[in-house]
Amino acid sequence: MRARQIREGIFWMGAVDWDRRLFDSLIPLPDGTSYNAYLVRGSSKTALLDTVDPSVYYQLDAQLASVEHLDYVVAHHGEQDHSGSIPAVLARYPEASVVCSPKCKPMLIDLLHVAEERIVVVDDGDTIDLGGRTLKFVHAPWVHWPETMLTYVPEDKILFTCDFLGSHLATSELYSTGRPREREAAKRYFAEIMMPFSNLIVKNLDKIDGLDVDVVAPSHGPVVSDPGYITGCYREWSAGPMRNKVCLPYVSMHGSTRVMVDALVSALVGRGVAVERFELTGSDLGNVAMSLVDAATVVIGTPTVLGGAHPAAAHVALLANALRPRTKFVSVMCSYSWGGRAVEQISGLIGNLRAEVLEPVVCKGLPRSQDLQAIERLADQIAQKHRELGLA
Ligand code: FEO
Numbered sequence: 002m003r004a005r006q007i008r009e010g011i012f013w014m015g016a017v018d019w020d021r022r023l024f025d026s027l028i029p030l031p032d033g034t035s036y037n038a039y040l041v042r043g044s045s046k047t048a049l050l051d052t053v054d055p056s057v058y059y060q061l062d063a064q065l066a067s068v069e070h071l072d073y074v075v076a077h078h079g080e081q082d083h084s085g086s087i088p089a090v091l092a093r094y095p096e097a098s099v100v101c102s103p104k105c106k107p108m109l110i111d112l113l114h115v116a117e118e119r120i121v122v123v124d125d126g127d128t129i130d131l132g133g134r135t136l137k138f139v140h141a142p143w144v145h146w147p148e149t150m151l152t153y154v155p156e157d158k159i160l161f162t163c164d165f166l167g168s169h170l171a172t173s174e175l176y177s178t179g180r181p182r183e184r185e186a187a188k189r190y191f192a193e194i195m196m197p198f199s200n201l202i203v204k205n206l207d208k209i210d211g212l213d214v215d216v217v218a219p220s221h222g223p224v225v226s227d228p229g230y231i232t233g234c235y236r237e238w239s240a241g242p243m244r245n246k247v248c249l250p251y252v253s254m255h256g257s258t259r260v261m262v263d264a265l266v267s268a269l270v271g272r273g274v275a276v277e278r279f280e281l282t283g284s285d286l287g288n289v290a291m292s293l294v295d296a297a298t299v300v301i302g303t304p305t306v307l308g309g310a311h312p313a314a315a316h317v318a319l320l321a322n323a324l325r326p327r328t329k330f331v332s333v334m335c336s337y338s339w340g341g342r343a344v345e346q347i348s349g350l351i352g353n354l355r356a357e358v359l360e361p362v363v364c365k366g367l368p369r370s371q372d373l374q375a376i377e378r379l380a381d382q383i384a385q386k387h388r389e390l391g392l393a
């Protein structure tokens with residue numbers, strides 16, 4: 002992809018990674034992603050904001066053929082999908098300095114072996130004059146690493162937000178078009194990357210509310226020309242009301258757990274509670290993560306394998322624990338044949354969830370009438386709890 006102009010003297014650069022299907026060797030990327038860098042020219046100085054994942058540096062390298070001189074490489078964030086090509090850019094431009102936050106400096110040294118003498122540290126609110134164009138640095142810790150900062154160009158009302166307000170979406174469009182697919186990509190991205198820091202997201206949203214912004218230019222996904230739309234989405238996802246909904250990830254080996262899940266789904270729907278059900282051997286965990294953003298209750302279903310929880314159920318429990326959703330209630334449904342500690346294992350894996358634990362349902366073999374009654378009671382309790390929160 003060639004460089005594309007956003008304003009006179011400001012260009013999108015970077016790479017669209019259409020074929021990438023996994024991020025951090027963990028996160029599914031059904032729609033690919035992009036690594037956006039931006040070239041900002043003033044009358045006297047030129048800056049490159051972020052770089053790209055080293056695997057696709059060749060794309061940025063080709064775009065830089067038209068840039069004879071570079072004064073600054075701004076590193077908003079130490080993670081290598083944006084910082085990883087800084088050494089290559091510095092080699093290409095021996096005159097350039099890297100500009101970053103104080104917490105980012107040791108990361109660039111440790112992760113990329115950037116020479117310390119080439120790094121310039123900037124504090125929150127510091128500015129660099131490019132000549133008729135200003136880079137104003139806005140520290141935004143924990144969106145999603147501690148060192149993250151943003152850059153605001155007041156003359157053009159553009160906020161370069163790095164990971165913040167981005168989305169994993171490979172597209173030929175430079176700008177967001179408002180299609181539902183883009184909202185889903187942004188929500189998936191929020192769920193997988195930002196959700197653990199919801200409280201800090203709100204603080205950083207408040208901070209950028211004070212800026213006059215026409216364009217949000219993130220480091221993944223399309224540029225957003227309606228900043229209020231994406232910041233509104235982030236406010237909803239990080240602090241909005243939970244939904245009258247149960248997220249129900251499960252796995253079943255011989256059908257007993259599936260019978261329990263079928264019974265719970267039927268019981269919940271009959272009580273007016275929505276259910277998002279995920280069979281874990283065939284589900285995209287990104288969809289589970291999206292469900293966790295606003296599901297008031299999570300119920301994990303697992304059979305017993307070699308005395309414990311099924312590894313797929315343990316995996317989703319670990320993931321939920323890491324993502325720290327704002328879930329209000331949590332429970333486990335388990336079947337077993339000759340004993341085991343599946344419920345205790347799952348419960349021990351979700352300690353980060355500040356949720357009320359509802360009585361688990363444990364069933365020996367194929368559910369009997371008393372087990373189905375216990376599931377009805379769990380559904381009753383969930384519906385009642387949701388009503389008490391005003392969700393129903
Ligand atoms: Fe897109 Fe945290 O890197």
